[in-house]
Amino acid sequence: MRKKKILSSLYIILILSICYTPSIQLINSKNNTDFQELKINQTAPIVDDDYVQIPYLPADLDTIFWADNLTMQKYRLNEVGNGSAMWNLRPWGGCYVGSHYEGTDKWYLSPERYFTVNTPAAGRLADYQVRNGTKTTYNGSNLIADVCVAIDIGQKCAIRIDHLDILESLHNEFQQNNAYRFTKDQFLGFPHDWGTAGGTQGIDFYYYINYRSVFPLPAFPEDYQQRIIDYYSAIYEKTKLAGTYPESKMYYNLDKHIPGTLWGVWLYDTGSIDACIIPTDQDASEGYFLTLLSRDFTTAETFHKNPINVTQDLPASVVGLFCDGISSGCSDYDIKGWSLIDLVDGLEGGGILNLRTFTTGELGFNHTLYAKFSLDEPNLDNHMDDILYIEYFDTLLEAQGDFTENKLTYRRFQHEYYPWQHIIMRNIILVVVSGFIIIAAIITTITIVVIKRKKKKTQQ
Known part of the structure; x- marks a missing residue:
């Protein structure tokens, strides 16, 4: 028996x-920086059924768009029309951030004013990182400055709020309970005030499905979607007037690569600036990311003026845009910043580029230089294996020579990882x-x- x-x-x-x-499920980790930096190529469309619906953004929409102050609302819209960055809501692709990965990755909610941040849905803590940690106060609330919090809202969906000054009481709770449960409409804190990428006071908002950062709009009810679209349409009309915004639509696919060409987002591999590269802090490393955006990927009705001289039309010779980051501190590398690209010699698989800067980077505004580049046996079947060689010269004559020891090597950036x-x-x-x-x-x-x-x- x-x-x-x-x-x-x-x-x-x-x-x-x-x-x-x-x-x-989503990992309970207070230091899961990989989760916080997911940039995943959306090769297949996400259908609405994949979203766990949330009723609204973590901030009041009317407050974001200054509905309570029509004078300020009009002023900010006019500033967009004048070419400034006063977008109350701007998708990542809509502001061409050269030091980050391109594509529909997040929304900046950046009205440049204080507003309350609340949870739009119940959920549990999926990730928490303190970027600054300084104790501060605002409107009677004790806060911890500049944190990032991700909330699992169910069925492999999560939202993430970045650059938040969070309640100190919540911060302390997270230290003891990394499976903390949020309630719907729970007050979290206020936007951080230090001039973030999204504005002086603003937050970054992400929506994740199965670890993929996706276009947030379908997550909301139809009437709320329409409110967002109506507000955003007013901004878009002003971008057409300005004519200096390469990307202005609410949605762009993440993939900027064109097989067999230099176009795409490139990741630094090796070269003369090895000492400047910090693998654990990609965005802060000069030259780490190289964005080469084809003109074909820009929006013609909002990018038709020459950003170097806005009284002129964008020259027909411009084939794309260049950007290599916004950080500083590497003595062996001068940041070029945003630049117009003309193809001087060769084809898109190899040749010489003329770069003309249109931001006040380390080389100054309207600075001209030349970039010699070459693709190492581009693979049309698997273009993610491509290798790009590039080197910068002050004169065309120098660029027409051979590569030197200052040549830099890049690989196409892989958007997908877990x-x-x-x-x-x-x-x-x-x-x-x-x-x-x-x-x-x-x-x-x-x-x-x-x-x-x-x-x-x-x-x-």
Whole structure:
């Protein structure tokens, strides 16, 4: 009887082991920087059914668009029409951020005013990182400055709010409970005030589906979507008037690569600025990301003026835009910043570019230089394997010579990767479960064989 019970137990364990499929949710990690920097290529469209609907943004929409102050609302719209960056809401692609990855990755909610930030839905803490950590106060609230919080709202969906001054009480709670549960409409804090990428007072808003940062608009009810579109349409009309915005639509696909050409987003690989590259802080490293945006990817009705001289039309010779970052501090590398690109010689797979800067970077405004470039045997079947060589020269004559020891090597930026914690946890679980199944199967088999042999001996 005892042997039968043991055998039955082993069979039950085996069946349960085979049937058990581990479920990996968003990782509870206070320092999961990979989660916070996900940039994933949306190769297939996300359908509305994939979204967990949220009723509204984490900030009041009318406040974001200054509906309570029509004079300021009009002023900010006119400033957009004059070519300034006073977008109350701007998608990442809509402001051509050269030091970041291109594409529809997040929305800047940047009215440059204080506003309350609340959770639009209930959920649990998925990720938390303190960027600054300074204690501050505003409107009677004790705050921790400049944090990022991600909230799992269910069915592999999450929202992320960045550059937030969060309530100190919540910050303290997160230190003790990394599975903290948020309630709907819970007050979190205020936008950080230090001149973020989204404005003096503003937050970054992301919507994730299965670790992919996706276009947020379908997550909202239709009437709320229409309100966003109506507000944004007023901005878009002003961008047409300005004519200096390469990207202005609410949605752009992440993929800026054109196989067999220099166009795309490139990641620094090796070269003369190795000492300046900080792998753990990509955005802060000069030359780490190189954005070469084809003119074909720009919006013609909002990018038709010469940003160097806005009284002139954009020259027909301009084939694209260049940007290599906005940070400083590398003595071996001068930041070019945003620049117009003319193809001087060669083809898009190799040749010489004329770069004319239109921002006040380290080289100054309207500075001309030349870039010699070459693609190393571009692979049209798998263009993500492409390698780009590039070197900068002051004169065309120098650029017509050979590459020197200052040549830089870049690889196409891979948009798709998952948090390392997710991969490690998944592999550990799979190995443990697989090993358990194998061990259970071996033990069961041995037990059956032993029992059969004993039965035979007994019968003999």
